[in-house]
Amino acid sequence: MADIKPNLKFVKQIISAGGCSLKKCYQCATCAVVCKLSPDDKPFPRKEMINAQWGLKDKLVSDPDIWLCHQCSDCTAYCPRGAKPGEVIGAIRKLSIAHYAFPKFLAMMVGQIKYLPLLIAFPVLVLLAVLAATGHLNIPPGEIVFGHFLPHTHIDAIFIPVAMFATLVFAGGVIRFWKSLQTQCNGKCEKGGLIPSPSSIIPVILEILAHSRFNKCEVNKGRALAHIGVLYGFIGLAITTALAVFYLYILGQHSPYPQLSPLKIIGNVSGIMLLIGITLMVINRFKVKVKASIGSYFDWLFIGVIYVVVLSGLLAEITRLANIAILAYPIYFIHLVSVFFLFFYAPYSKLAHVVYRTIALVYAKQIQR
Numbered sequence: 001m002a003d004i005k006p007n008l009k010f011v012k013q014i015i016s017a018g019g020c021s022l023k024k025c026y027q028c029a030t031c032a033v034v035c036k037l038s039p040d041d042k043p044f045p046r047k048e049m050i051n052a053q054w055g056l057k058d059k060l061v062s063d064p065d066i067w068l069c070h071q072c073s074d075c076t077a078y079c080p081r082g083a084k085p086g087e088v089i090g091a092i093r094k095l096s097i098a099h100y101a102f103p104k105f106l107a108m109m110v111g112q113i114k115y116l117p118l119l120i121a122f123p124v125l126v127l128l129a130v131l132a133a134t135g136h137l138n139i140p141p142g143e144i145v146f147g148h149f150l151p152h153t154h155i156d157a158i159f160i161p162v163a164m165f166a167t168l169v170f171a172g173g174v175i176r177f178w179k180s181l182q183t184q185c186n187g188k189c190e191k192g193g194l195i196p197s198p199s200s201i202i203p204v205i206l207e208i209l210a211h212s213r214f215n216k217c218e219v220n221k222g223r224a225l226a227h228i229g230v231l232y233g234f235i236g237l238a239i240t241t242a243l244a245v246f247y248l249y250i251l252g253q254h255s256p257y258p259q260l261s262p263l264k265i266i267g268n269v270s271g272i273m274l275l276i277g278i279t280l281m282v283i284n285r286f287k288v289k290v291k292a293s294i295g296s297y298f299d300w301l302f303i304g305v306i307y308v309v310v311l312s313g314l315l316a317e318i319t320r321l322a323n324i325a326i327l328a329y330p331i332y333f334i335h336l337v338s339v340f341f342l343f344f345y346a347p348y349s350k351l352a353h354v355v356y357r358t359i360a361l362v363y364a365k366q367i368q369r
């Protein structure tokens with residue numbers, strides 16, 4: 001114990017990231033007992049609460065257990081001290097995402113509301129600059145065709161680099177995260193480093209698709225259904241994007257596509273699924289706010305961006321069909337800004353939990369935790 005030095009700066013960071021009740025914990029371990037997702041061997045979240053009170057940053061950001069927690073809030077509801085361990089672990093996850101992301105200033109900006117206007121300004125200016133440079137800074141006359149406003153070649157020129165940037169940042173973060181997880185192996189990792197194996201990856205993917213861990217939650221039971229809506233909405237939109245590439249570059253067909261084409265049906269159903277999922281998430285947060293919490297700015301930023309992406313997408317479609325050009329094109333512009341925002345800042349936002357939690361689950365499976 002004599003060698004452990006408290007890191008008060010990190011304690012303060014946890015507190016300001018949403019773990020403000022951290023100091024109330026008196027180590028009774030009720031949380032570790034009631035948590036249905038915690039293993040018997042070295043259960044969480046009590047040990048994370050101790051590490052958080054000491055500000056042991058290295059231990060916390062390389063702790064796979066912070067990702068095995070699904071923030072169901074059972075521990076928070078039963079904590080006799082109101083220390084809200086579920087929220088504290090959520091705050092540590094946020095700091096862990098920022099720790100592995102680069103450049104760091106973007107992670108810092110995504111975590112603070114005062115930078116939101118600047119973060120929005122970036123995609124707005126990029127899109128306006130492309131529209132201005134290509135002479136498209138106006139409402140095109142005639143039938144509403146979004147391709148007349150911003151041709152697909154311009155869309156590709158903007159969004160392919162955005163996707164590449166996010167992928168690179170994620171790749172760097174994942175490599176560093178995987179390495180740091182192995183510092184906590186306790187002799188369970190192979191010499192020369194642990195390599196993720198299909199026998200760990202496949203069951204984890206099936207578990208995520210079924211949301212079986214979420215279903216063990218009690219206090220926040222509705223969370224699983226809401227989360228499933230969001231997950232499958234995203235999967236559907238990814239399929240829609242792949243179909244759009246296929247229609248355009250393989251079949252040579254340009255939008256707008258007929259409403260009954262598979263692309264449109266899958267896209268619209270996925271958008272509605274995402275909208276229902278995210279709305280259930282909001283309802284759920286308010287339903288359990290007395291026992292748990294309604295979440296931090298980090299959580300609400302993600303919810304807000306999803307709303308703007310989905311609503312602007314659906315409204316752009318509706319106003320296009322209603323032939324209201326004065327609304328359709330500006331709403332389509334907002335849609336593009338929100339999609340840019342979602343993907344460009346994904347490695348720094350709550351969306352990154354999809355990646356880090358999957359990696360942590362694979363690691364846990366591999367070391368049989």
Ligand code: SF4
Pocket residue numbers: 024025026027028029030031032045046049078079080081082083084085
């Ligand atoms: S967080 Fe609450 S339940 Fe868990 S050890 Fe601390 S006081 Fe006990």
Ligand code: SF4
Pocket residue numbers: 034035036037038044045068069070071072073074075076085086089
């Ligand atoms: S929030 Fe839920 S999963 Fe996370 S530690 Fe608490 S009880 Fe366990």
